[in-house]
Amino acid sequence: MVLEINNLSKKFGDDTVLDGISFSVNKGEIVCIRGKSGEGKTTLLRCINNLEVPDNGSIKINNLYLFKVEDGSVHRAAKTELQMIRQEIGLVFQGFNLFPHMTVMENLMEAPKFLKLPTKKINSRAFELLKQLELENKCNCYPFQLSGGQKQRVAIARACMLNPSILCFDEPTSALDESTGNQIFKIIRHLSTQGIAIIIVSHDNGFVDKIAQKVITLSEGKIIVGK
């Protein structure tokens, strides 16, 4: 199991957004989280990526606790643990959030360079990913020079640079036309065959039905269907 979530809860003020969520994700599995707007899908994804701190429950990523409440006290991953967890999980944002002042290549290299990984190794990893995602001729382009689909593929490549075991997608098809959506479908499938667990938040039922191996439906912060 690469991700284990137990009894996760989150409130914003008096508004309960997540209420006792529990599920797990296996290596290479594609899990889709669906539900109407405001049902807590994105909050759940943000909790898994440490962009939001839950109120209760636990999140375990590759046997490391990102968050847990034990005997009433909250434990969050310490700095070194968090850095290890960060390398295990990647997130492709709905709006991609590429760095606009950096080229495609620079976007990919920023995190590994910060971690002081050997330049030769990260260079070849970047080229390998760009080739896989058919972006090899876009290395020196800036994000504004790319189409929506290309930007998303760069965001995927950037999230894959540190070989994560989990990759999360927030509404991956919302900004794309059908044919680009199909391309993303193939890429996600390919990543899962490489052993990467995929978590997708989406309200695109057609896409979810096509790609998901497990579907979690959220309503009012609770899992109403998990299959």
Added chain:
Amino acid sequence: MESKILEMFVPMTLKGLKITLGVFLVTLIASLPLSIIVARLRMSKNKIISFIIGIYIYIMRGTPLLLQLMFIFFGFYYVPYIGYAFSRTQAIFIAFILNYTAYFAEIFRGGINSIDTGQYEAAEVLGLSKVHTFIKIILPQVLKNVLPSIGNEVITLVKDTSLVYILGAGDILKAAKSVSNKYSAFSPYIYVGLVYLAITAVLTKLLAKIESKYDYYR
């Protein structure tokens, strides 16, 4: 007559230029980096720090620079416990740097606020540290956004340097005044106006060049 005026005006102005450009450059070099730190402190989650910086900015923007110059040179000596007699040069630099840091800080604060939170979140999920995120991801984007406003202040600074006359420093405007008094003529003021325009022209060109350097992305 005019040639005699110019004969006196040119060397005096050249000497005055040292003061004018010196105040301009030192203020710019010191207050630009300082203002980024002040802007960050103003945005601090620590309410006491943010409040103190807010008061400082309020005073600097709410009182004339001329008054600040006078206070630091003439008045600061009389402040209980911390009173100190600054030299003329010290007083000029302190007043200009404090004043311009406050203005630049507010511009930077606006620039930092204009950056989408998604940029911080993307950096966070990539595991970048807060300092690295600010220096490598946020600041370059902020600089592009604030350059036109910073440019405005830079031009204002050139003209504000003339305020040093109140402390008796001999800048280019004082040179014009001396020549004008001696020959009872107005033309030195026209000439010094042309000098200001020339400095502004060079700066405008330079600022446009810096702005175009950031045109490589949108």
